[in-house]
Amino acid sequence: MKHYKLLLFLTLGFLSQVCIGQNQQATNEAEFKPSPVNQPGSEYPMVNEKGQVRTQISAPEATKVQLDIGGVKYDMAKNKEGVWTGESAPQDEGFHYYQLNIDGASVPDPGSLFFFGANRWGSGIEVPAHDQEFFALKNVPHGKVEQILFSSKSTDTTRRAFVYTPPKYDLEPQKRYPVLYLQHGYGENETSWPNQGRANLIIDNLLAEGETKPFIIVMTYGMTNEIEFGGLRDFDIQPFQTVLVDELIPYIDAHYRTKADKENRAMAGLSMGAFETKLVTLNKPEVFSHYALFSGGIYEPEELQDRTKPELIFISTGSKERPDAVKSAVSELQKEGFNAVSYVSEETAHEFHTWRRSLYQLAPLLFRAQK
């Protein structure tokens, strides 16, 4: 178990928000609890309802230890036993990558579980979110997350993907399913959506509430990390597009009970994965009918000329990113007759909580025309 503990921070979260306005003193003493994504049995790192992160590590001979989170390094303090403790300023709700710095060495915090982001496996922490029930591990029927290894001639490699199949997939062996191809961002990989993204739990929960149709999700590495960050102009979509469209999709259609047509195929991505989604869906109008961009670009109506209108265009962003640009773009698409939907994740930035919420909002809109 990756220790997806069933936390009930929901009520405490609301109380804490009330307190912040009324009594800053009381809130400063907000109780710290172990992060739900700690290593088994590890008390630290901790988080409180204000979103502060507290880390602790034994380093008796060290002269300087820092907590590095959200682009800020916080000095930690040593006690008589050589144990260092430190706290961050409040962080946004949801998941964050972080690390420790011990006498100049940047290392993972051995107390946390590890997640792939920033081009490496490193520490992650879960700051209590008022809406965290939607991605919690609950006692509902669970789908599977399957690791497949598929042969790619174009790259001369064996490549990995994760495939989510919904809870009843094995119990209804005649039924066929639509497919969502879901991409991570720069510095991440195919593990990011099933691990910190909790894609499987989000869909399990929606299905348990009858809020979405069942579908398969396929998550593979988008080959985004071979360029320098920000070098989008130099990014060539062709190698990944070939792997995705000419190799992975045929493999999935051969090995899973898919509805193998455009109407039953969606593509979505976050950040650089959204950039990829836009390029691939524009290049391959015959392959996908549902397009979704999370925190990464928009579609202009003129980019979508000369094709049947897609079934759905979904564009999302965090409220701390560029919500006005997204709303405006979707409004333009709607004026031109597109079925376009915008979503703004409140009080979040370019981080995974925005993208978990985006998937949660997107799923019920997918494949609605299908029986």
Add this chain to the structure above:
Amino acid sequence: MKHYKLLLFLTLGFLSQVCIGQNQQATNEAEFKPSPVNQPGSEYPMVNEKGQVRTQISAPEATKVQLDIGGVKYDMAKNKEGVWTGESAPQDEGFHYYQLNIDGASVPDPGSLFFFGANRWGSGIEVPAHDQEFFALKNVPHGKVEQILFSSKSTDTTRRAFVYTPPKYDLEPQKRYPVLYLQHGYGENETSWPNQGRANLIIDNLLAEGETKPFIIVMTYGMTNEIEFGGLRDFDIQPFQTVLVDELIPYIDAHYRTKADKENRAMAGLSMGAFETKLVTLNKPEVFSHYALFSGGIYEPEELQDRTKPELIFISTGSKERPDAVKSAVSELQKEGFNAVSYVSEETAHEFHTWRRSLYQLAPLLFRAQK
């Protein structure tokens, strides 16, 4: 991709062994290469054909940095730029857990991938093995490794297991398969066999060579880590036996196309997982017909009275463990008419290379009586 690179150390490994005897000087300069289980793009840690491990980390302000592997701490040395480098003595072939120590802080090496062992996710390294082709990622048909989440009433939790299905499982939807339940050791968990154990790749390779019948493998957490290491006398098998036999096996038989009878069910485990295997197979003769213990105990003939003889008893160990005890026990079993097989992994100890090889030896012996 977990960067299972296709290494060809095989030839170099043999050459190196020849050199060791003839020219110690030359061998001391054995070339270091990045470990195949490094983080993407990470040059360090490195290994050479002698089995030495070389680590490197930037820690400009540190006063003491050590490499901690195989129960020994090796001092590393700092250069002018504040980068520390150090080397271990030669290690046995195969996989090893290790960590770094920076001014008294024990931390994972940020250069390596992370594996669950010693009760935590930490660094691992792959020392070139002369026989490593048997667990290499090759361009052969690959089965899937599926994460399932199943409800456990007896523990009031949702629990995780990984399920390996062979390459043709999805392509032959009428076929049913036998099942091996495969347990990790103390301090490890359900990820240990599919990650550092490479169980899926070992079976993929055997199947590609026609050396084994296809079967499903189920790997779940054996609840071994809640006791103090060595406290076997206090270990109560009942909670895990209930999860395994009364909850997980029915879930697997409901969700997978299994041959759901004793003749088609095997149990194997390593170290404390072998101890569990012995207890469960002795308690539940009606559930399993193939028993396998890797580096953890033996069966005495008198323990197997009052039951139909199992189809197979397989007992293995590393040559650096207790090979004579294993051979002697198997000889006793054979005298009593049991189909018992021993296997000794040459030049390995109580580590994962012994257990990878044990699985490789066991698989062809499983379910032979079945069509």
